[in-house]
Every structure is written in C-alpha cells, then in structure tokens.
Amino acid sequence: MNAAPLHLAIVGGGPTCTYVLERLAALVRGRRDPVALEIVVYDLSGEFGPGQVHSPDQTRTSYLNRVVGQVAFAADESVVDAGPLLSAVERPTLLEWCRKKFEETGDPIYDMVAEDWPKRFVHGEALRDQFNGYVEILRATEGVEVTLRQAEVVDLEERGDRFAVLTADGAPAYEADYVLMLTGHSSNRPELDPRQAHLARFAAEHEARLVPSAYPLERSLDPAYTGPGTTVACLGMGLTGIDVLLYLTEGRGGTFERDADGELHYVPCGAEPDSIVAFSRSGLFTFARPYNEKERDIASLEYKGPFLTAGAVTELRRTVGVPNVIGGAPKRQLDFERHVFPLILLEMALLQYGVQYGPEFREAAIAAARPAYEKFLADADAFADHQEAGEFLVAPVEELALAVGERVDDVLAGRTALAVHAGGGPADPESAGLP
Ligand SMILES: Cc1cc2nc3c(=O)[nH]c(=O)nc-3n(C[C@H](O)[C@H](O)[C@H](O)COP(=O)(O)OP(=O)(O)OC[C@H]3O[C@@H](n4cnc5c(N)ncnc54)[C@H](O)[C@@H]3O)c2cc1C
16 A cells, blocks of 8 residues: 555535546455545535535426436446446446335336436435445545535645645645546626626616526525516526526426316416516527437437448548557547548438438448448548538438439329329229329
C-alpha cells in the first residue's frame, strides 16, 4: 500500500459523481495491493447522488427525458475496456431498481416497463440509493476513506503540487492531490449576463418579477407571485417550459381528464395563475420523442444498419485513413465528412425507403447499393466531396424506390378507379379494365 494516502476532492455530488464513485469502488476493491485513498465530496445542496437537478424532493410533475430502459448507474459487460465490474446485484439498472422498489412498496409509481417515462424524482431516489451503495463499498475497502461535505466550494488555491479547496463556510481548506470538478448545471447572476440584465430592467419598469432560473420549481415559482390573479410569462418552450407549465397546473392540483371522445381537458383547481403565456423564437413547443418500444428487446428490435458498420470503418481506415496517433496509439485517421457522412446518408435512405416499401424492398436495395458501396470503401477519396459521394451511394436505392413507387402509384390508381365504380352504381371491374 502507498505510505501517504492520495487525497481526492470531488466538487459536485450529482449523477456524474455517482458514476465516478462507481468506477472508483470497482477499481479499488478489485486491487490485490490495497490503495490508501481519501475522498472528500463537496455538494452545496447536500443532495449526494441525485444532485439538485434530480432531487427526490422535487415536484412530482417533472419527468425524466429518457425512458427507464435507457438508464443505468454503472459499467456493465457491454462497456468496452471498463475494467473491473461490480457484481450484478450492486449495479441494478433503473428498470431493475424500479421493479424491486415496486415489489417492496406496491407503489404504482415504480411499476414500470422499459419503455415507460419515469418521473425525475424517481430517478433521483435511485441515484441516491446507488450513490450510498458505492460509498458503502468504498468505506468497506481497506485504506479508503470517504467524507461527504455539504458546502459550497468557492475557490481552489495552488499550493505546491496540491490544491487547497476553499469553501464558503470558512472551514479549514482541504489540500487535495487531485480535484474533480463535477459542478454540472449552474445558473449565472442575471446582472452579469447582458441578455438577462435587459430583462431585469424591463421587469423592474413594469413592476413584474423576473425569475432568472426556474429551478428548483418549488422555490422559484412561489404561489405569492405565480398564483391566482397573476399572469406568468414563460420565456422558452423547451423542456424547462414544459416543466413549468405542468408545475403551475397539475402541480397546483389541477387534472387532465379525458372526455367521451377521448379528448383531454384541463380541469383547474383554482390555485393556478390566471394565465400562462409561453413564447419562444419559433413559437413551438419542443418536439416529443417518439414512443419507443425497442427497449423491450434491444437485441431483436433495435435497427442495425448494414453499411455503416465497424467493419466498414476498419476498411476505410485501411484504404483512406491517414497515419496518426489516436488515444495514445497509432491509428489511421478518417475525415468524418468525406469518409463517414456519405455512409450515414446511405443508411438514412435505406431506412426511409425500407420502412416505406417493406422488408423485400430493403433486401433488394441492399443488393442494389452493394457495388457502389464497395467502390466507396475501396477509395472514398475518389469523390470530389461528401455530396458527390453521398449521391453516388444513395442513387441505386433511390432508383429502386422510384421504380417501386411508380408501381405502387399504378396499383393505387387502379384501386381508386374500382372504388369510384363501387360507389357510383353496379360495380363491374372487368368493364373498367381493372384486374
Ligand atoms: C432541469 C434539468 C433537467 C434535466 N433532465 C434531464 C433528463 O431528464 N435526462 C438527462 O439525461 N439529463 C437531464 N438533464 C441534464 C443533466 O445535466 C444531467 O442529467 C445530470 O444532472 C448531470 O449531472 P452532473 O453531476 O454532471 O451535474 P448536476 O446534476 O448539475 O450536479 C452538480 C452538483 O454540483 C453541485 N455544485 C455545483 N457547484 C458547486 C460548488 N461550487 N460547490 C459545491 N457543489 C457544487 C450542485 O449542487 C449539484 O448537486 C437535466 C438538466 C436540468 C438542468
């Protein structure tokens, strides 16, 4: 074991810190020669694991923007060169964590399948559990100490080979060999940001209140100035805008109810603002992600492109790559735009027309594109630019699609004629010249 312990300070105890502690836990526990290591984690909010963004105490109206099946808290067998792994029970995915929690509590909020959207506070609860689990593993490892400090780090001072970590509470500085800055999202002081300063002036002139940062919603959107009798203007219609709208409506006690026609109607509770005006440069809400069933069985349901494969990239490196050092090792460098982007265009064309015309078309299109594809792999630099290469690759797929499209149009035209006859009197397809 090293005689003097290594001192590591981590500033920010949110999700990224959780992932760092997971890697440290797996690495130090797996060592034959124990390591003396002192870790101090600072977080100004004290929300160790979830951080402020994913706080378990936040409103229940905010959702995570990922489906449950896409979230994990640790490296697993799928991560190349991850190093040692924790045991499977120590690293549940969010889905496994939710299933277990549902078994324990029976609370339907945890009754999730892979393609469900979790509430953000649920993600925060899982992060907190995982963070605590990793800290426990580290603390149980010989030579390792972990300290959690709720404090704001305000400066780092260089002292020889070390950094002194200074906190707002004036506690004696901690001298660290390494400092990891994992401070994530932070809001700026509005008076120092020219865009916000002019909003602040406007608000002052019109006796309005400017909320420079909406989070945490429970603190920023006080009912005293966002309740009945007020108008709330929401600058921005992205994910934060949606969080705000939900919080000011459902979060206040209103409900969305479906009528007999299946239409959703909002039933107010009386605690909302009188009106909410949401605006942005585009005037559009951010687009919702499509419903994603792939998470049920990634292996069989995830789309796999036949052209932009690891093998194709290896071949391109061989034929047109320029000798370089990448990640410390010699590797032949590709130019993304010239060498990779044309293959993305080909994959997109195949996917679009494959969905439009079905699996048989897809197989035929793959075969039709093959000669051009192989020519490209053999010498991608023979083309003037990515545009010329893209057109060359996509042309066989488009030609096939055009031919199939014309046939489909013919068939559809035939069906249309038949339908006119059927509706307009005694149908006689043969006399109409239809099959
Ligand atoms: C409102 C919001 C919603 C989001 N939703 C999603 C989502 O649904 N899905 C998704 O994938 N990503 C989402 N994100 C992106 C988000 O960046 C990541 O999910 C994640 O929070 C990043 O983790 P982090 O640990 O790097 O940073 P953060 O989560 O920001 O955590 C940083 C931590 O550092 C602490 N800190 C900061 N400065 C100091 C200091 N000087 N001293 C001590 N402590 C300090 C903070 O208190 C905080 O707890 C969202 C971000 C926001 C702002």
